[in-house]
Amino acid sequence: xxxxxxxxxxxxxxxxxxxxxSSTIDxxxxxxxxxxxGGLMSTNSQFTSRYFINAVQVAVLxxxxxxxxxxxxxxxxxVENAKESVIDATQDLKEATREARTEWQEAWVKFKSDFDKExxxxxxxxxxxxxxxxxIDMRYRDxxxxxxxxxxxxxxxxxxxxxxITDEGDAKWEEFTKAMERDMDDVKLSLKNITVKxx
Numbered sequence: 001x002x003x004x005x006x007x008x009x010x011x012x013x014x015x016x017x018x019x020x021x022s023s024t025i026d027x028x029x030x031x032x033x034x035x036x037x038g039g040l041m042s043t044n045s046q047f048t049s050r051y052f053i054n055a056v057q058v059a060v061l062x063x064x065x066x067x068x069x070x071x072x073x074x075x076x077x078x079v080e081n082a083k084e085s086v087i088d089a090t091q092d093l094k095e096a097t098r099e100a101r102t103e104w105q106e107a108w109v110k111f112k113s114d115f116d117k118e119x120x121x122x123x124x125x126x127x128x129x130x131x132x133x134x135x136i137d138m139r140y141r142d143x144x145x146x147x148x149x150x151x152x153x154x155x156x157x158x159x160x161x162x163x164x165i166t167d168e169g170d171a172k173w174e175e176f177t178k179a180m181e182r183d184m185d186d187v188k189l190s191l192k193n194i195t196v197k198x199x
Contacts, residue, residue, distance in 0.1 A: 104167045111177060115162050118184055122155045125191045132196035144196055154187050 126148060133144045158180065165176055 101167055104170075104173060107173070108165065108167075112162050115158070115180065115184070118188070119155055119159050122151075122187055122191060126152050126155070129191070129194055129196060136196055136198045140198060144194070147194065151187055151190055154183070158184060158187065 129144070129148050133141050133148065136144075162180060165173075167173070
């Protein structure tokens, strides 16, 4: 039980309180006014005084226990409130993460759609270049074929990169899109600048 932990640090503090109260009570104060008449009356008065002191001690102890119980209940309430706050914060974080991931997913779908069109455009250009290469003299084909093969490989690599990207945060996503656009522009320009000639 958690409440038992509350009593451990307070148990030592109760005993001194009871001892102080007991020491301040003078047993002779509670002796019967006829104490001087006989030993029996004196014994009864002492018994009554002791009984009264014990009752006071029990009452003080009861008050201390009541205070301890109240403080323990307050601590329990604070712990429960703290737990609820943590749970709420965790749920808010999950919701925010889910929303952020949804936004990223939408951005990725749009980026991929646009990029796939450019990749397809590069593939059409590569097909056209291969037709042109096949039409020239055999002596010059190898030089163009090697160049076109390299650009085709780069174009395929762009497709793999855009298909396999994962959500690693806004900064990484921005860095990725910039790098992809730069590489795409380079491949497109290289394909455009190829002029197949018989020399």
